[in-house]
Amino acid sequence: MTAAPLRVLVVDDEPPIRKLLRMGLAANGYQILEAANGKTALSMLSEAPDLIILDLGLPDTQGHELLRTIRARSESVPIVVLSSRGDEAGKVQALDSGADDYVTKPFGMDELLARLRAALRHQLQTHGERPIFRVGDLSVDLVRRIVKIGDNEVKLSPKEYDLLRVLVQHAGKVLTHRFLLGELWDDLTDAQYLRVYVRQLRQKIEADPERPQYILTETGIGYRLRAPD
Secondary structure, eight states, rough: OOOOOOOOEEEOOHHHHHHEEEEEHHHTOEEEEESSSHHHHHGGGGGGGEEEEEOOOSSSSSHHHHHHHHHHHOOOSEEEESSOOOHHHHHHHHTTTOOSEEEEEOOOOOHHHHHHHHHHHHHHHHHHHOOOEETTTEEEEETEEEEEEEEEEEOOOHHHHHHHHHHHHTSSSSSEEHHHHHHOSOOOOHHHHHHHHHHHHHHHHHHSSTOOOEEEEETTTTEEEEOOO
């Protein structure tokens, strides 16, 4: 018995984009639901899509407001935003409003598919709460608070571990500076503190901290921990 295909709700007012996504996603085994505006998108949440691709430039609603409404109604569904805006402020706003990832138009189908897989893995991980997270040579035992590279245990300070734990819990998702600061400190808003701890953590877990393989920088936005393969 084969599993039912994952259902992707595509919210975009441009017919050529919807056609491109319909063909590309169907060819990779996804079932497609389509909405050309925000009102239709909200009504189709009753279809319980497994994933949402959301264009922010819709004719009938403000994109970020729609994003927040969808996130409030469906807390766990992965949302990948599509937008012609490539500026960092727009990306940060989308991520802070509840998006799991952000892809700028024009986009490559292979990149989009990879982002969708990462968003789905993040969702499964969040709800499965696997006690041991592994990617490459890095393993993090969230129960025993043991971090290893290969067979070698890595000693972290409490704050370094807290940073890694938050990244692990959201592996594959871009976390903004503001989100991470709020998770790690009650009253700090200066991203420089965060950069110091990211640098220290990279020194301990990356083979080459200048070319990190695990903790990836999203310039001007935040950081992303590489999702499990």
